[in-house]
Amino acid sequence: MSRFWSPLVHRLTPYVPGEQPKITNIVKLNTNESPYGPSPMAIAAIREATDDTLRLYPDPESLALREAIAARHGLTARHVFVGNGSDEVLAHAFQALFSHGDPILFPDVTYSFYPVYCGLYGLPFQTVPLDASMRIRPEDYALPNSGIVIANPNAPTGIALSRGDIENLLASHPDRVVLIDEAYVDFGADSAIPLIERHPNLLVVQTLSKSRALAGLRVGFALGNPDLIEALVRVKDSFNSYPLDRLAQAGAQAAIEDEAWFRDSVAKVMATRASLSSALTKLGFEVLPSCANFVYVRHADRDAAMVAAALRERAIIVRHLKGPRTSSWLRVTIGTAPQCAALADALGTIVRRNT
Numbered sequence: 045m046s047r048f049w050s051p052l053v054h055r056l057t058p059y060v061p062g063e064q065p066k067i068t069n070i071v072k073l074n075t076n077e078s079p080y081g082p083s084p085m086a087i088a089a090i091r092e093a094t095d096d097t098l099r100l101y102p103d104p105e106s107l108a109l110r111e112a113i114a115a116r117h118g119l120t121a122r123h124v125f126v127g128n129g130s131d132e133v134l135a136h137a138f139q140a141l142f143s144h145g146d147p148i149l150f151p152d153v154t155y156s157f158y159p160v161y162c163g164l165y166g167l168p169f170q171t172v173p174l175d176a177s178m179r180i181r182p183e184d185y186a187l188p189n190s191g192i193v194i195a196n197p198n199a200p201t202g203i204a205l206s207r208g209d210i211e212n213l214l215a216s217h218p219d220r221v222v223l224i225d226e227a228y229v230d231f232g233a234d235s236a237i238p239l240i241e242r243h244p245n246l247l248v249v250q251t252l253s254k255s256r257a258l259a260g261l262r263v264g265f266a267l268g269n270p271d272l273i274e275a276l277v278r279v280k281d282s283f284n285s286y287p288l289d290r291l292a293q294a295g296a297q298a299a300i301e302d303e304a305w306f307r308d309s310v311a312k313v314m315a316t317r318a319s320l321s322s323a324l325t326k327l328g329f330e331v332l333p334s335c336a337n338f339v340y341v342r343h344a345d346r347d348a349a350m351v352a353a354a355l356r357e358r359a360i361i362v363r364h365l366k367g368p369r370t371s372s373w374l375r376v377t378i379g380t381a382p383q384c385a386a387l388a389d390a391l392g393t394i395v396r397r398n399t
């Protein structure tokens with residue numbers, strides 16, 4: 045607390061990022077990073093961009109990158125906005141598109157940054173509970189709103205809505221933006237991107253941090269009607285006109301263009317998710333059906349905090365989120381097959397113990 049702070053800063057409850065341990069000899073399954081390195085083409089492009097042109101500002105429009113993203117989806121660069129991680133893209137979207145007086149709607153539970161953006165920009169919000177099976181019920185969103193935000197697949201549950209459900213939401217709120225946060229969509233859910241041409245109120249946000257294994261480069265993007273994209277550009281140009289540096293633009297473009305590497309690493313994650321899910325089920329865990337690079341699990345008679353602590357003693361870290369709807373669950377990132385085998389092994393010992 046400081047007398048120098050503005051009242052808004054006093055009221056902020058910032059997001060608490062997942063732990064990034066300083067030691068490396070640990071099985072790190074807590075922040076949904078890819079267990080595989082990024083595309084070798086991305087690394088080569090970053091190396092190539094590391095020269096004396098770094099004295100120059102980057103392209104403020106990130107045009108080559110936006111064109112590469114657009115080309116993958118049959119859209120134009122005018123449909124694409126890029127930012128410093130999808131966190132930044134989301135922040136600009138909340139500020140640019142959602143202050144119409146009514147609350148913004150999003151599920152309880154979902155990505156815990158959404159209420160933080162509302163606090164930052166003074167936007168009212170209302171959470172809509174998941175049903176008893178931890179699913180989003182689209183029919184519960186028939187409420188006055190300034191916009192709707194859905195992570196699809198949802199985080200931390202990993203459960204996805206169908207494209208038909210998203211289209212119904214878009215059609216029943218034609219005057220409001222429906223933002224679909226597709227951070228994890230590549231791991232088995234249907235993207236809403238094909239709906240963009242028909243629905244000018246759809247904004248899809250994606251990231252290179254998960255399926256492209258570039259969390260360290262901080263690149264995210266939004267796809268939508270050029271009218272929505274222009275609103276984001278206005279906010280960006282009033283905030284930081286060069287959000288993506290030269291290395292990020294070069295590496296991200298190469299990563300987007302390396303389709304073969306992308307498909308291969310996503311397939312490996314999905315195969316490991318299937319084997320980990322069945323191993324955990326055999327150990328007595330309830331495993332929610334995941335379309336993401338993590339699984340959300342709980343054990344009928346083992347306390348989640350205790351299990352997380354016991355794993356940590358064995359140098360394995362997973363995510364345990366506190367809170368009434370999440371404290372009995374653990375979110376486990378899909379690692380390599382050997383990492384997940386080590387996790388299942390450790391969990392076997394922990395749940396069989398008489399504590």
Ligand code: PMP
Nearest residue numbers: 129130131155199227251253264
């Ligand atoms: N959306 C969701 C649902 C997430 O889980 C995350 C990762 N924490 C993000 C967005 C942000 O990802 P990034 O800023 O790395 O693109």
